[in-house]
Amino acid sequence: MTPKNPATCFVAIVGKSNVGKSTLLNNLMGEKIAAVSNKPQTTRTRITGVLTKENVQYVFLDTPGIHRARNRLGEEMNRMAVGALTDVNCTLLVVEPTDRVHPVEASLLERFKKEQRPVVLIINKCDTIKKSAILPIIDMYAKHYDFDALLPISAKTGEGMNMLFEELHSYEVESDWYFPSDMITDQPERVIVAETIREKLLKLLSEEVPHGIYVVIEEMKDIRGHLLDIRAEIFCERESHKHIIIGKDGSMLKQVGIYAREDLEAFFGIKVNLNLWVKVKEKWRDNSALLNRLGLKNED
Numbered sequence: 001m002t003p004k005n006p007a008t009c010f011v012a013i014v015g016k017s018n019v020g021k022s023t024l025l026n027n028l029m030g031e032k033i034a035a036v037s038n039k040p041q042t043t044r045t046r047i048t049g050v051l052t053k054e055n056v057q058y059v060f061l062d063t064p065g066i067h068r069a070r071n072r073l074g075e076e077m078n079r080m081a082v083g084a085l086t087d088v089n090c091t092l093l094v095v096e097p098t099d100r101v102h103p104v105e106a107s108l109l110e111r112f113k114k115e116q117r118p119v120v121l122i123i124n125k126c127d128t129i130k131k132s133a134i135l136p137i138i139d140m141y142a143k144h145y146d147f148d149a150l151l152p153i154s155a156k157t158g159e160g161m162n163m164l165f166e167e168l169h170s171y172e173v174e175s176d177w178y179f180p181s182d183m184i185t186d187q188p189e190r191v192i193v194a195e196t197i198r199e200k201l202l203k204l205l206s207e208e209v210p211h212g213i214y215v216v217i218e219e220m221k222d223i224r225g226h227l228l229d230i231r232a233e234i235f236c237e238r239e240s241h242k243h244i245i246i247g248k249d250g251s252m253l254k255q256v257g258i259y260a261r262e263d264l265e266a267f268f269g270i271k272v273n274l275n276l277w278v279k280v281k282e283k284w285r286d287n288s289a290l291l292n293r294l295g296l297k298n299e300d
């Protein structure tokens with residue numbers, strides 16, 4: 001058998017907030033590289049997952065959920081999502097199995113029509129509905145766009161993922177790979193650490209507080225290859241939020257640290273020592289220069 005030529009496949013994962021785009025990215029990768037939470041606006045930047053399988057290199061672009069922006073950060077996130085649509089071979093529009101097309105999806109579909117873009121509709125979270133409910137949802141979406149395929153899946157259980165990979169074959173193009181074959185993401189280690197901590201804050205805190213948080217890794221030292229010593233600063237928007245994040249006698253911060261350390265030890269494969277500090281930075285989500293420094297500004 002002659003070896004196949006190298007091929008690549010760039011895939012954008014887009015949709016409204018909280019539909020499971022990052023869960024899908026993690027499942028496609030077989031590794032957790034993107035933060036996931038039950039709160040909207042979890043993903044703030046474009047996250048690249050690189051998966052090299054036999055002769056094909058897939059480059060998945062997870063994006064922030066498109067939403068009605070209430071601050072500059074939100075505007076940048078929306079821009080980042082739409083920016084990911086340039087130069088991809090395939091677009092996955094991820095939706096939830098509901099009985100109506102959300103306005104965010106309708107407006108994306110209008111855009112796709114103008115561009116005559118090849119789009120695969122991913123109806124995610126199909127583990128939450130009866131099998132008999134899937135067909136009417138497929139019919140409803142099919143009336144709105146001439147999708148290349150409409151696939152019911154569950155990014156959580158993995159159901160339908162084989163079908164998705166089968167579908168992606170048709171978008172491969174013969175080309176040299178863009179990334180080394182052992183690379184899985186373009187996110188630096190410090191970003192992965194910061195995002196892991198932010199994910200735990202999203203998990204443990206209620207609605208308003210975690211959305212106003214960013215995390216900076218001040219120091220990360222590898223001590224003789226068997227201990228990672230990390231000092232992280234958690235910035236929130238108000239003094240009152242700071243108290244909530246720290247919790248009674250430090251209990252909340254301690255729990256954040258326990259959960260984050262667990263994930264980080266699994267990711268890095270060594271022991272992790274985590275020092276967390278909480279600070280206040282008012283109105284940072286409208287601070288353009290800071291957003292730029294934090295890598296939360298769209299560069300396109």
Ligand SMILES: Nc1nc2c(ncn2[C@@H]2O[C@H](COP(=O)(O)OP(=O)(O)OP(=O)(O)O)[C@@H](O)[C@H]2O)c(=O)[nH]1
Nearest residue numbers: 017018019020021022023037041042043065155156
């Ligand atoms: N039951 C079920 N839950 C899912 C599935 N996929 C994702 N979820 C849950 O849906 C919530 C949102 O998942 P995310 O992957 O963070 O969603 P997202 O689209 O990346 O969200 P944003 O980054 O905020 O736009 C989390 O609580 C996930 O556990 C699925 O297939 N089934």
Ligand SMILES: [Mg+2]
Nearest residue numbers: 021022042043
């Ligand atoms: Mg996400």
